[in-house]
Amino acid sequence: MQKSPSTLSQYPKSAVNTLPSQQRGLVFSSILLIIVIVGMVLLALYLVKLDRTITNKFEGKRWDIPAKVYSQPLELYQDAKVNDSTIKTWLELLNYRSNKFHERTGTFYKSGNDYIIHTRGFTYSASDVDKEQVIKMTIVDNKIKSIQSTQQNASGIIRLEPVSIGGIYPDNNEDRLVVSLEDVPQPLIDALIATEDRGFYEHKGVSVRGIGRAVLNNFTGGARQGGSTITQQLIKNFYLNSDRTIKRKANEAIMAVLLELHYSKDQILQAYLNEIYLGQNGNRSINGFGLASEFYFDQPLSELRIDQQALLVGMAKGPSVYNPRRHPEAAKTRRNIVLNNMLTIGTLSQKDYDTAIAKPLSVIDKPADGKSRFPDFLDIVKRELNDVYYSDDLKNEGLIIISTLDPITQMAADKSVSSKLNELRRTSSKTKELQGALVSANPETGELVAVVGSGSEFTGFNRAVDAKRQVGSLLKPVIYMTALESGRYNLASSIDDSPITVNLSDGTDWTPKNYDGRDHGQVSFTTAIAQSYNQSAVRLGMEFGIDTFTKQLRRLGVEEKIPNYPSVLLGSVNLSPMDMLGVYQVFATGGFRTPIHSIRTVIDDKGRILQRTGLNTQRSIPPETNYLTNYALQQVVKTGTARRIESLGSDLNLAGKTGTTNDYRDAWFAGYSGNYVSVVWVGRDDNKPIGLSGGTGALPVWVDYMSRLKLTPVSMPKPEGIEWLWLENNSGKLSNERCPDARYLPVMSAYLPQETSSCATDLYQQDRAREQMQWQSQQDDINQQRRREGLDIPNNEVIDEQNSNDDMNESIGKVFKRAIDLFKSQ
Structure with a gap:
């Protein structure tokens, strides 16, 4: 007897596998869709996180800016007691340069007694700003005989800007001098664009052409170079680190695009100019072109020549490699590359290019090492500030402190003590x-x-x-x-x-x-x-x-x-x-x-x-x-x-x-x-x-x-309650100027001496006796004349000798009171 075939054997083999396969595909698709959705959500959340990171820092407090401490300014006005030495020293402390044409700020020219000074200006507060101006003054006999300015001045006082005496630095050891874009010379911006990112004003944060060029050169053995835009460089310095990883580079590119979506090119460029690392000063970093200008040339950015600006731009690629003090030849070569870039894109003429590459580096030999010129005074300023402000505010908030320091007087003190x-x-x-x-x-x-x-x-x-x-x-x-x-x-x-x-x-x-x-x-x-x-x-x-x-x-x-x-x-x-x-x-x-x-x-x-x-x-x-x-x-x-x-x-x-x-x-x-x-x-x-x-x-x-100073006399006004009298020295009694121990001294009116010296008493008696004798002699002459003329002599003109002596003795005790009253009436 044959076995009956199973139920399953009654269906085709293909039909048996159809349902499970469809189910598996649907599950796989669903899972894949979920993964994509989750990935997109996570990516969106990540982008939101990056976006917030960008905006929070860029719109908030971008940098820890050190407090800067300055001296008092030098006030110049008609008849002010100022000599050539003071003006010369002050200009040296401000690093003003002699220039016959004085067309730039920070320059001066002296001819005989005349000075022409092109000031830099200074902001003392939002409502107290000294604009740059040209001053012409004449100094004669250590005094300002005449002074004129290109800026109107109702007060008649012109201020030479204060001298920097030091700073109070943040704990991260970053130092910078923040500059606004309008204060940055256009040639420096041109040099930066020509060298670092020629498509800066066209791209949206990332340059596809630049990345392709960099990849091609790196794979073909050409000059090794990066494809980072200025925006990407800012992201790297401002938000990230220098790790060479795919994740960091990806973040850099994404954040660069996001930054460009939020902010203008000018805002991004200004941030870059203040953020870029350009060297090291001891344990503090030199950040931004504003401070780098002071560090390498001891001049504000606005006063640099084109070749000096090009040197700073060239250093952005590698401040250590192109350090002009340690590697002058490499620095000069790099500077000339920057100048050539400017020539290539047409922002520098051939004539100016030839002039610029012929210039020496002109870097100062020894920069300020971050220590104050006047550390003792700065220390007292810090102590006074610490009584009022929190330490972090002093280090990070970019405060400007105008101190009471007089640099000329301080230098005199330093020299004398030493x-x-x-x-x-x-x-x-x-x-x-x-x-x-x-x-x-x-x-x-x-x-x-x-x-x-x-x-x-x-x-x-x-x-x-x-x-x-x-x-x-x-x-x-x-x-x-x-x-x-x-x-x-x-x-x-x-x-x-x-x-x-x-x-x-x-x-x-x-x-x-x-x-x-x-x-x-x-x-x-x-x-x-x-x-x-x-x-x-x-x-x-x-x-x-x-x-x-x-x-x-x-x-x-x-x-x-x-x-x-x-x-x-x-x-x-x-x-x-x-x-x-x-x-x-x-x-x-x-x-x-x-x-x-x-x-x-x-x-x-x-x-x-x-x-x-x-x-x-x-x-x-x-x-x-x-x-x-x-x-x-x-x-x-x-x-x-x-x-x-x-x-x-x-x-x-x-x-x-x-x-x-x-x-x-x-x-x-x-x-x-x-x-x-x-x-x-x-x-x-x-x-x-x-x-x-x-x-x-x-x-x-x-x-x-x-x-060493210009001193004025001690001239204390006499208070109302003071009288000047002759006193006997070493007794304090009232005296007479003819007495040997008499001194003319100030005395409190409320505590006038009540006793007189024996010398003064004797002199008074002698004077009174002499006066009586003179008066008696005059009366005798008058009486004799009356007798000759047959006139009567009035009874009140006959002198009683005894009464006269008694009156004189009685008045001696009152004489000095009358003298004092006379002083008061005068």
Whole structure:
């Protein structure tokens, strides 16, 4: 019996496989479609991510831009006291070049007493812009006789732009000077387009022709070159890295197209000009053509010749390979290629091409290494800024800081400290390790103009502010000021300079000695301060108390903690030169305190003023008290420990005080003219004795420094509460100009002397007797004439000798009050 065939065998074989095959195809197609869709979605998301990456950075904060710090500008106006040396130095600091035709900014020409200067201009804020201008001025006898400008100026003041003194750099160590496209010379743009991307204005971010040319050359063994457009180069530098991978190149191309979709060619070109890496300055990179121009030529981009611009463009291909300082021949060859490219596309004439390739590289031999010309001053600016701004804002936000630095004054300070310290270091073994500090300010405004606080290499230790040393006799004027303010003493009073012993709280005794080892007994007030006697200062200080002394220092702006022991009266308190500058600034201004500061204005990258330092002036000392204190400090110069200052000119009426500490460890001098208040400290960092006093150590530096400046006299107006009278020196009593010990001195009207000297009394009696005799003689003559004429003699004209003498004796006690009233009426 046959088996029945299976059910499946009843169908054809092809029919059996049809359904599963269709199902598999459909599944595969579906999966493929899903993959494509997912891929497209992922690609879209990736493109969106890249797009956001581009827009976020390009429209946001593109770079961390360092803050730039500048000096104050040089103000020029009719009759300003400016000499040739000042103008010459300022132009050198700005790197102006002599040019008879002065057609470019940053050039000048001098002929005899005449100057023609083509300024660069400067932006102090959005509302305070100095445009470039041509100045013509004549200087005669160290004064501007006439001045003219091509720009209208209602104020009559023309400013030579400030000098750059340094920067505050971002943590990524990138440095750049951002320039706008309109400030970039057209030849540089032409050179860049001709060399890097001739189709820049035609393509949409990627050049197919350029890529094809690069591939062909690379495969055929031709010159190895890339096909990257300027847009792609910007993407690589701005967003990506230099990895040679397909992924990076793909991202570069995509992002280049996206960038071109969002932004104009000009925006892209400007970003490229500021982003491109063009060298290394120590640990900081040189980014952008603006900074590269300063780094290689010490000139703004706008002042470069065509050949110099071409050199910078050529370096974009490889800043290390074409570094003009290390590889001058390679750099020159590359520069000439760029010039030839310009010639080829017609943006440079044959004549200009021939002239340009014949030029030397003209690169400066030694660029600024990123260190400030004036590091000590810059350090103080940074400290002041850190009190107000966050550190990141200072490093990254492109702030412009106009400081109070006067470069001419600063250079004078540098020279004086360097030369005089070198002289002093050769005097003995104790002075070999000698160091010094100098601070100087405008007393009226409180503007710091010069600082020397470190050696030849700035290490971060700025002695001007960090060296807290005992100040010695610099604080004695505070003691004498207190005595004068009390009314118990005047400038002619007697002070006891005999030995004194003070009982201390710990049961021990303190017996100060004078530096000359002698006791001087009763001395006059001005002699005690002029000769800086210790014993008299301690006696006077203890009379009013340590607490009073401390309160006076607070009034003068001293914020450091003052120890509560008697030796502080002789300066055994640690203060810095900047602290003492603040004290003497008050003395120099008639008793007004204006905090010492180093910043005028802070401007953000949009030109908005964030900070403007105004005059924050307040009265610290009554004008009468300060007037007398100033007179006493002038006596230190005229007759005391600072007599050598008179060599600067007796008509300047300079004032100041020497300071010397125990064992001659520190030497100080603080003093002022009408326009400068300056403090000098000399000593050793290890606090060992130097064998120099204030007069032999610090004073020579101070005198040398001030001799280099244009000083104005100290001319303090006499307050209403001051009278000038003849006083007996070393007693303070009223006197007469004919007395041997009489001195003509200012006295507070509220505390006029009530006693007269014996010499003055005797002279008054003699004068009155002489007047009475003359009057009696005149009356006798009149009476005799009346008798001859037979006339009666009136009774009231007969002199009673006894009554006349009584009246004279009674009036002696009132004579000086009448004299004082007479002074007041005058």
